Amino acid sequence: MELIVRGLTKQYKDKTAVDGVSLRLTEGINGLLGANGAGKTTLMRMLCGVLKPTAGTISLDGVDVSSEDYRAVLGYLPQEFGYYPDFSGMDFLLYLAALKGLSRSHAKRKAAELLELTGLAHVGKKKIKTWSGGMKQRLGIAQALLNDPRLLVVDEPTAGLDPKERVRFRNLLAELGRDTIVLLSTHIVSDVEHIADHMLMMADGHIILDEPWDRNRTDLEELYLKEFGGEEE
Amino acid sequence: MKTLRTLYRYELRKLLSRRPAWIVAILLAAITIHTALPSHGAGSTFSVTDRSGQTVERVLSGAEQRAALAEGERRISGQPMDEAFFRNLRAACAGNGQYELREHWDQVCWFYLVDNSYLGPYSLLAYEWNLDPATTTAEQFYQARQETIRAQMGPLSPDEQSFWTDMEAKVEKPFVYRYGGWYPEFLHNVYGLSSLLPLLAAVCLCGVFSDERRVRTESLLFSCRQSRLPLFLAKLLAGLTCALAASLGILAFCVLPLVFSHGAEGFQAPLQLWESASSLPLTVGRAVLLMMGLLVLYALACGALSMLLSVATKNTLAALLGPVLLMILQARLGLPGQAAEYLPNQLFNGTAVFRSFQLVSFPGTFLTVLQVAPVLYAVLGAGLLALCWLCWRRWAVQG
Numbered sequence: 001m002e003l004i005v006r007g008l009t010k011q012y013k014d015k016t017a018v019d020g021v022s023l024r025l026t027e028g029i030n031g032l033l034g035a036n037g038a039g040k041t042t043l044m045r046m047l048c049g050v051l052k053p054t055a056g057t058i059s060l061d062g063v064d065v066s067s068e069d070y071r072a073v074l075g076y077l078p079q080e081f082g083y084y085p086d087f088s089g090m091d092f093l094l095y096l097a098a099l100k101g102l103s104r105s106h107a108k109r110k111a112a113e114l115l116e117l118t119g120l121a122h123v124g125k126k127k128i129k130t131w132s133g134g135m136k137q138r139l140g141i142a143q144a145l146l147n148d149p150r151l152l153v154v155d156e157p158t159a160g161l162d163p164k165e166r167v168r169f170r171n172l173l174a175e176l177g178r179d180t181i182v183l184l185s186t187h188i189v190s191d192v193e194h195i196a197d198h199m200l201m202m203a204d205g206h207i208i209l210d211e212p213w214d215r216n217r218t219d220l221e222e223l224y225l226k227e228f229g230g231e232e233e
Numbered sequence: 234m235k236t237l238r239t240l241y242r243y244e245l246r247k248l249l250s251r252r253p254a255w256i257v258a259i260l261l262a263a264i265t266i267h268t269a270l271p272s273h274g275a276g277s278t279f280s281v282t283d284r285s286g287q288t289v290e291r292v293l294s295g296a297e298q299r300a301a302l303a304e305g306e307r308r309i310s311g312q313p314m315d316e317a318f319f320r321n322l323r324a325a326c327a328g329n330g331q332y333e334l335r336e337h338w339d340q341v342c343w344f345y346l347v348d349n350s351y352l353g354p355y356s357l358l359a360y361e362w363n364l365d366p367a368t369t370t371a372e373q374f375y376q377a378r379q380e381t382i383r384a385q386m387g388p389l390s391p392d393e394q395s396f397w398t399d400m401e402a403k404v405e406k407p408f409v410y411r412y413g414g415w416y417p418e419f420l421h422n423v424y425g426l427s428s429l430l431p432l433l434a435a436v437c438l439c440g441v442f443s444d445e446r447r448v449r450t451e452s453l454l455f456s457c458r459q460s461r462l463p464l465f466l467a468k469l470l471a472g473l474t475c476a477l478a479a480s481l482g483i484l485a486f487c488v489l490p491l492v493f494s495h496g497a498e499g500f501q502a503p504l505q506l507w508e509s510a511s512s513l514p515l516t517v518g519r520a521v522l523l524m525m526g527l528l529v530l531y532a533l534a535c536g537a538l539s540m541l542l543s544v545a546t547k548n549t550l551a552a553l554l555g556p557v558l559l560m561i562l563q564a565r566l567g568l569p570g571q572a573a574e575y576l577p578n579q580l581f582n583g584t585a586v587f588r589s590f591q592l593v594s595f596p597g598t599f600l601t602v603l604q605v606a607p608v609l610y611a612v613l614g615a616g617l618l619a620l621c622w623l624c625w626r627r628w629a630v631q632g
Contacts, residue, residue: 071460078456082448100458143453
């Protein structure tokens, strides 16, 4: 299974957010590091088909990003995770499951399973507007996993999570990465350095680092600081 | 299909959870009920003196006056308006020979205090037809009507005149008098409602698409498989359901108080009793149903406009203000010629629409305003919905 990106460009009026990016990603955790404004979110939105590229192509095992089949195996957690305040967590997952094309019975089973997995089962029937920020973020993670994605794109997923939840989330991703292409975007080095199988770094719309990653390496922070100065939070 | 049903249910839930929509709907319902309920205004003093000099004087409240009118109308309901009918009316205007009724007000007092049987026809002739009930014969009555119709048909082409002559031939004569005191009030309420519907539709539907941007769910939605057509259809159906429910609900609030205060009678009355110069062979019941149907179609078109603004601007406030501005504009700006007849302020002014002699030429025949208007609003609504789809397809997530 491979995700192939060729010459991907996104041009806004006066700015090139992503400039001719080419990538080849396979199963495993693919960390995407970059400072704010590097073009990570734009790249991820294009990879998820929610933003049309100005130029370039994206395909997963030969299936184009614009096709329904591509979206059928895609899981996405956007950076700004929006929700419907008056929906319960369970309803929110069932709604998105319908959008992802899951049958009602499968959706119910999967939603209950994911609420359990993300530690939200006890509040599943409560309105989301009553939840804490961390709970909402975990709901975002749950919805991304609804359709058992083969390509999982998560944009700054640990924002709003406490340290314990971060560790839990990292472990979950590491497990998913065994048979899924996970693209994990962050500007926090510790989120990826010990779980990534492949590391990407982005600056000014360009990929400046694209190489397999040894989880035992300890120089990621050094590399990052060299490229981006003191921008890590 | 199952997916569409599930999505539709959730979209409907999103719309129904909008608190401002409920507040406006409840307010409009309250205004409608208040307008539809008969007013209990101050009473009037009626007095009448018979030939022996005996005077009867009574103060009748608004409710008592209405009850007297209804009681009298029900007594003569079903009588053909022939010469015998008019003879009785003339006799009543003369106090049946026992009273000397010199002034119009004396006659009114006599009807209220002595015999209210012909109070309805008296009011109809005096106020709706501008004829003197005390002297008018059946022949004069029908002739006066024919003259009005002829005058209105004057500017029409011979073919159009022939069309209306055929229509007029279908109007049954002599008219059969029936109680239908609620009809003018119904028209008045529908006219009021038609000016408020765009506001209701806008408040209910302004967020149907644009709220996805406001709550930042657009990225999430568009990354899903069913996000384009199925989600669009679900949103559309939910929006139209809301517009339909709102219009039917408000219509119910408008009609039910009238039924409570007047009873459900008079549907068989010829429309011409209240729309004297109309040549449409309709009963009051059919005219009312036509008006209600038109109002529902208008509500759906307003809903479609609100949804279009919602998806085109992706801004809930703009989608809210658009129909409201249009509502103000259509009341202030006039359209030239025939087109003006299709504007809501003309269309829902029952008097104008039922008395209109405008025709639209259609291969082999002519169509009246009442036939063209539903098609026009349905096509307009469908066109707006098609534009919604184009905008939804091109919806780009904010960069």
